[in-house]
Every structure is written in structure tokens, then in C-alpha cells.
Amino acid sequence: xxxxxxxxxxxxxxxxxxxxxxxxxxxxxxxxxxxxxxxxxxxxxxxxxxxxxxxxxxxxxxxxxxxxxxxxxxxxxxxxxxxxxxxxxxxxxxxxxxxxxxxxxxxxxxxxxxxxxxxxxxxxxxxxxxxxxxxxxxxxxxxxxxxxxxxxxxxxxxxxxxxxxxxxxxxxxxxxxxxxxxxxxxxxxxxxxxxxxxxxxxxxxxxxxxxxxxxxxxxxxxxxxxxxxxxxxxxxxxxxxxxxxxxxxxxxxxxxxxxxxxxxxxxxxxxxxxxxxxxxxxxxxxxxxxxxxx
Ligand code: GLN
Numbered sequence: 001x002x003x004x005x006x007x008x009x010x011x012x013x014x015x016x017x018x019x020x021x022x023x024x025x026x027x028x029x030x031x032x033x034x035x036x037x038x039x040x041x042x043x044x045x046x047x048x049x050x051x052x053x054x055x056x057x058x059x060x061x062x063x064x065x066x067x068x069x070x071x072x073x074x075x076x077x078x079x080x081x082x083x084x085x086x087x088x089x090x091x092x093x094x095x096x097x098x099x100x101x102x103x104x105x106x107x108x109x110x111x112x113x114x115x116x117x118x119x120x121x122x123x124x125x126x127x128x129x130x131x132x133x134x135x136x137x138x139x140x141x142x143x144x145x146x147x148x149x150x151x152x153x154x155x156x157x158x159x160x161x162x163x164x165x166x167x168x169x170x171x172x173x174x175x176x177x178x179x180x181x182x183x184x185x186x187x188x189x190x191x192x193x194x195x196x197x198x199x200x201x202x203x204x205x206x207x208x209x210x211x212x213x214x215x216x217x218x219x220x221x222x223x224x225x226x227x228x229x230x231x232x233x234x235x236x237x238x239x240x241x242x243x244x245x246x247x248x249x250x251x252x253x254x255x256x257x258x259x260x261x262x263x264x265x266x267x268x269x270x271x272x273x274x275x276x277x278x279x280x281x282x283x284x285x286x287x288x289x290x291x292x293x294x
Pocket of ligand 1: 098099100101129130132134135202203204226227
């Protein structure tokens with residue numbers, strides 16, 4: 001009997017672990033194996049390729065094994081490595097906080113484009129649902145490059161999220177921190193906490209029935225309250241449009257919206273008397289970003 005050779009080098013470990021993940025129905029198994037190993041070895045993918053022949057130490061093998069086990073049970077890779085990339089920045093993430101999504105980058109892009117188009121050098125923004133802080137922090141970081149100053153108030157109900165936001169903000173914005181992260185429940189907020197030019201949000205817009213249809217990877221690991229309103233998926237939009245209308249807000253509202261929500265959101269907007277709006281599609285051709293001029 002020929003005994004199978006134990007893997008030794010980085011490349012050998014990648015091959016066996018990609019097979020293992022693939023057998024367990026993990027999509028992009030090879031990429032996942034490489035990214036997890038990069039994290040263990042604290043190197044980029046290019047360095048990994050350059051060091052394919054390098055044998056792994058015992059500690060590295062042990063850590064890699066625990067990472068693979070977690071990934072095999074469908075834990076998102078971002079929670080395992082503790083980081084996610086958004087708009088070119090590295091955000092710390094952890095269980096309990098929504099992993100930033102690529103679609104949300106379109107929201108950030110639209111807000112930034114709009115601000116730059118106005119030519120203004122100072123702008124104030126109110127964000128609802130900070131999460132990892134990815135939206136507010138990316139907006140500020142990008143605007144700094146254009147010599148535009150943004151003052152942002154960003155609210156969330158989760159202490160855990162707000163702590164992580166502070167951490168991400170310190171690391172990414174360094175000295176240039178002009179985001180105020182505040183613990184506030186939008187449903188208890190009477191008035192807007194200041195005068196703002198923009199309102200931005202990627203709210204929990206998944207309905208309770210669609211929530212049950214989400215991939216187990218998302219449902220088991222990501223925070224329910226960041227994904228669904230536990231209702232028809234429109235509660236946050238109703239609330240945001242309601243406050244905006246009551247407070248006589250003048251400016252623009254940008255929101256990320258869910259699959260097939262365009263028509264119901266149009267109805268809500270029309271009922272509230274907001275008639276100047278436009279939707280932008282995401283990379284899959286789905287109406288995803290709402291811009292309202294008020
Ligand atoms: N603003 C964060 C994000 O877009 C969190 C959003 C949320 O928790 N619904 O990732």
C-alpha cells in the first residue's frame with residue numbers, strides 16, 4: 001500500500017485544502033484556500049505565489065486547519081480573517097456586524113459624485129445604520145483626496161457596531177476624523193440631529209419572508225437586525241421619508257434598496273409628496289440605489 005504523502009509546502013497545502021472545501025460545497029474553493037493561507041502567513045497573494053515551495057511551520061498548519069474548518073461550515077471568510085475590503089479600504093469586521101457588500105460601493109460612489117458635482121468644499125451628512133462604518137468612512141476618505149470636508153453623523157443601535165466604527169475610523173482616517181458615531185434608534189428619533197445636506201442609508205431592507213430564503217451562510221452568521229426589518233422590508237424607508245418630510249429637510253437622500261423594491265418605494269415616495277427621484281442599477285442590472293432630491 002502506498003501511503004499518501006503529507007502536504008508540506010504552501011502549494012501542496014493549497015491543493016489539498018481547495019479539494020476539501022470544494023467537497024464541502026464551498027464556492028471558489030481554491031481562492032478561499034489561498035486567501036485563508038495568505039492570512040495565516042500574513043502576506044499578499046503575490047507573495048504566496050512567489051513562496052509556493054516554502055514549507056509551513058507547525059503553528060501555521062494548525063491555524064490554517066482551524067480556518068479551513070470554520071470555512072467548511074460556511075462561516076464567511078471575512079469573519080474568519082476579521083477583515084473586508086470596501087472601496088479600496090480595509091475594514092475590520094466581526095460577527096454581529098454586517099459584512100460590507102460590493103453593491104454598497106455604488107451608493108458611496110453616487111454620493112461622492114453628487115457632492116463633487118456641486119463644487120462645494122464643505123458638506124454635512126447624516127447616515128442611518130453605521131455597521132462597520134464603511135459608508136461614512138469611505139466617503140470622508142475619498143473627499144479628503146478632493147479637498148472637500150465632510151462632517152458626518154452616523155447612527156446605529158448596536159454598541160458593538162459603534163465600537164468597531166471608531167476603530168475603523170481611527171485606522172483609516174487617522175487624524176482626519178470628522179464622523180460622529182452615535183447610538184440612536186431611528187424609530188425613536190424625533191428630529192434630525194442637526195442640519196444636513198445629505199442623508200445616506202443602507203438600511204435592513206429584506207422582508208421577513210425573504211429573510212428566510214437567504215443563503216444559510218448569511219442567515220447563520222450575519223446579524224439579523226442588520227438585514228431585515230422583521231416586516232415588509234420597507235419600515236426604514238417609511239421612517240426616513242417620514243422624518244425628512246416632518247423636519248422639512250432640504251437636500252438629497254441616497255439609499256440602497258432591495259431586489260424588486262423599486263415599485264413599492266415609488267409608491268411611498270409619491271404618497272409622501274417626493275416626486276424628484278431616480279434609481280441606479282447594480283452590477284447585476286438590479287435597481288439598487290435610490291436618489292431623492294427634496
Ligand atoms: N452601513 C453598513 C453597511 O452598508 C451597515 C448597514 C446595515 O447594518 N444594514 O455595510
